[in-house]
Amino acid sequence: MAARKRVAVVGVGTMGSQAAWRLAARGAEVVGFDRFAPGHDRGAAGGETRIFRSAHFEDSRYVPLLRHADGLWRRLQEETGRELRRLTGCLLMGPTEHHQMATVLQSIAEHDLDHEVIDAEALAKRFPQYRIEDGDAAVLDRHAGFLRPELTVLSAARRAEELGAKIHRYTPVREIAPSGDGVVISTDAGSERFDAAVVTVGPWVNDLLPDLPWEVDVRRVVSAWFVPVGDTWAGEERPAFIRTAPVHCYGLPSPDGVTVKMGLSRQLHRPVADPNSLDRTVQPEELDVFTELLRRHLPGLLPDPVRLSVFMEGYTESSRPLVGPLPGAENAILLAGFSGHGFKLSPAMGDIAADLALDGHTDQPIEFMTTLGRTAA
Ligand SMILES: Cc1cc2nc3c(=O)[nH]c(=O)nc-3n(C[C@H](O)[C@H](O)[C@H](O)COP(=O)(O)OP(=O)(O)OC[C@H]3O[C@@H](n4cnc5c(N)ncnc54)[C@H](O)[C@@H]3O)c2cc1C
Known part of the structure; x- marks a missing residue:
C-alpha cells in the first residue's frame, strides 16, 4: 500500500478550504495554515453572497468544470448539513x-x-x-x-478537520522551499517538511511569492x-x-x-x-x-x-487562473488569480489541487487555464 501523503495547504480561504476538504476526503494527512482563520472577510471571500451560474459568459470551456463543481457543492452541503447554495x-x-x-x-x-x-x-x-x-x-x-462565502469556507475547513486535517489559525507562512522530492513550509514557529503543498493565498500571492514569473x-x-x-x-x-x-x-x-x-x-x-x-x-x-x-x-x-x-x-491578464507547480518546486501546487469568478468553481479547483498534489496530474479539462508545469497525465 502506498504511504499516506503529507500535504500542506497554505492559505485556507476559498480555494484552500476546498483543497483541504478534498485532500482529507482522499486520505491525505493535511496540515493547513492561514494568516487569519477560515471564514474571515479580509481577502477575496466575504460579503454574504457570491453568484453561482452554470452558463459562462467569459468562456464556455468553464462549463464542464462548473458541472464538476456542481456535484461537489451538493456533496459539501450534504456532508455539512448547511445551506451553502x-x-x-x-x-x-x-x-x-x-x-x-x-x-x-x-x-x-x-x-x-x-x-x-x-x-x-x-x-x-x-x-x-x-x-x-x-x-x-x-x-x-x-x-x-x-x-454563502463565509459559511462555505468555514464549513469546508471544519469538514476537513472532521476528516482528520489539522489547521493552524493565525499562522502566516513565510516561505515555501523545495526539499528533495518534497516541500518545506516555514512559519514564525519553525519549519516542517511535507510531501507536497497546495498554495492558495489568493490576493497575497505576490506578498508570499514576490518572484513569481506571472503577473497577478x-x-x-x-x-x-x-x-x-x-x-x-x-x-x-x-x-x-x-x-x-x-x-x-x-x-x-x-x-x-x-x-x-x-x-x-x-x-x-x-x-x-x-x-x-x-x-x-x-x-x-x-x-x-x-x-x-x-x-x-x-x-x-x-x-x-x-x-x-x-x-x-487577484486578476490575471486573461482572467484565467494560474494552476500548477511553482517554478523550481514540482510539489508545490499554486492556484491563484481567479479574476473575480472563482468562488463558484472552488470545490472543483480544490479537487484539482488534490489531484495535482497526490497524483501529479488531473483528468479535469484545465488546459485552457494558465496551467503551469505538467498538469495532465
Ligand atoms: C467582492 C467580490 C465579489 C465576487 N463575486 C464573485 C461571484 O459572484 N461569483 C464567483 O464565482 N466569484 C466571485 N468572486 C471571486 C471569488 O470570490 C474569488 O475568485 C475567490 O474567493 C478567490 O479565492 P482564493 O482562495 O484565491 O483567495 P481567498 O479566499 O482570499 O483565500 C486566500 C487565503 O490565504 C490566506 N493567506 C494569505 N497569505 C497567507 C500566508 N502567507 N500564510 C497563510 N495564509 C495566508 C488568507 O488569509 C486567505 O484565507 C468575487 C470576488 C470578490 C472580491
Missing part, C-alpha cells in the same frame, strides 16, 4: 449584440443548459425592478443562484448594499443578475430579502499595493458609479447604501 436563477442582461451575450448562448447551446431567453418587452413585465433599454435582451440561467494584479473590490423602494424587489422570482454593458455590474438580492448587494467589474477597482494594509474605508466619491448605475438601470433601489465592504481579488 440557494438556486434562484441568474439573469444576464445587456445589449443583444454584446459579445458576452453571444458567449453565454454558446455555452448554453454547447452544453444543453437549462435557460430562458427573454426579450425586452417580456423582461420589463416579468422583472419590473430593472430599467430595460432599447436593444436589451436577457438570458435566465436557471441552474444558478447564490453561494491585486485589486480592492467594493461591495455596496441598497434597500429597495416599496415592494419592487419583493416578487417571487429573485434571481441574481449581471448587466454586461455599458458598465459591467452585478447584483444579488440578500438572503434575508432586506437588501440588494451590488458589485462592479475589474476596471473600476483600485490596485492594492500591499494586501497587509488594505484600505477598508470607502470614500464618498467611490459611490458615484453606483449612484449612476442605480439611476440608469435599477430605479427601485434607494441610492444611499446601508452597508459597504471592501475585499481584494
